[in-house]
Amino acid sequence: MGKEKNHSGEIDLKDYKDTDGVSLKGMGFGLWLAQKRKLFFRLAVAFLVALCAFFFIYSGYHYVIYFLTGGNNLAEGEDMVTSPRQLVDELLVGEVSVLPSQDKYDLAVRLENPNEKFSASFSYCFVAGEADLSCGQSFILPGENKYILSLAQSPGAGQTVSLRLTGVAWSRFSARQAPDWETFKTQRLDIMVIEPLFSSGSRSGLSDQVSFNNLRFRLKNQGAYGYFQADFNILLYSGSQLLGVNRYSLSNFKGGEERPVSLSWPGSLSGVNRVEIVPDINILDEAVYLKYQVSD
DSSP states (O other), X not given: OTTOOOOXXXXXXXXXOOSSSOOHHXXXXXXXXXXXXXXXXXXXXXXXXXXXXHHHHHHHHHHHHHXXXXXXXXXXXXXXXXXXXXXXXXXXXXXXXXXXXXXXXXXXXXXXXXXXXXXXXXXXXXEETTEEEEEEEEEEOTTOEEXXXXXXXXXXXXXXXXXXXXXXXXXXXXXXXXXXXXXXXHHHOOEEEEEEEEEOGGGSOSOSSSOEEXXXXXXXXXXXXXXXEEEEEEEEEETTEEEEEEEEEEEEEOTXXXXXXXXXXXXXXXXXXXXXXXXXXXXXXXGGBOSSOXXX
């Protein structure tokens, strides 16, 4: 009986001898990893799903803010973000020109947008002393120089008139609209002013009691875009000196259309030798365009 060996099948790990460099502890760790493999896989998947959800929510939030605000809008007084794409320079406001017009005055101020990729919308008021003479809303396109006008005002004698801007909101011109701003602008503002002819009240041949300035010209929309209302600033110069201003609007101005214009207004502007007739149309606003137009 003493020679009988234990054939029960049980193995005593204490008798294990390492012949291949794998320790008993290493084998135990490997066995534990194998047993927990599904758990680790599920934890890794859950972590990646949570990470993707975080970035999805983060980017989605900023896209919603982007579209709700019109794209990178910066209201006046807000802190601007530090990204170079979103930095803007303030609008440059010139001195207000107070131009006699019969017994009242026309006001004109030059505004410059030094930002080549941003347009702005804003509210404004012409101010004399503590009083607001006239207020309104306007816009300025990327890189644009334009005049803000207010006609037939009555500032007090000796009062200095200035322009106050409020609610300035910036909007970046997106490459999704067009890859090049200048091409985009030229295609939509291809309006030719033909044969402008100005005559002052002293040479108008009208009533001796009331003098009238007279201006005749033709406007031709050479582009393919028509407008529900096309506004124009009229600037009258003697050399580089601004002598007078006016405004004119055309309704339903179709692409390819040409229209004659004849204006008369009280006054007697002598010395005018140059006339500028400048479109004042917000071509970034889809609401200004005629739909399904047919040119005559």
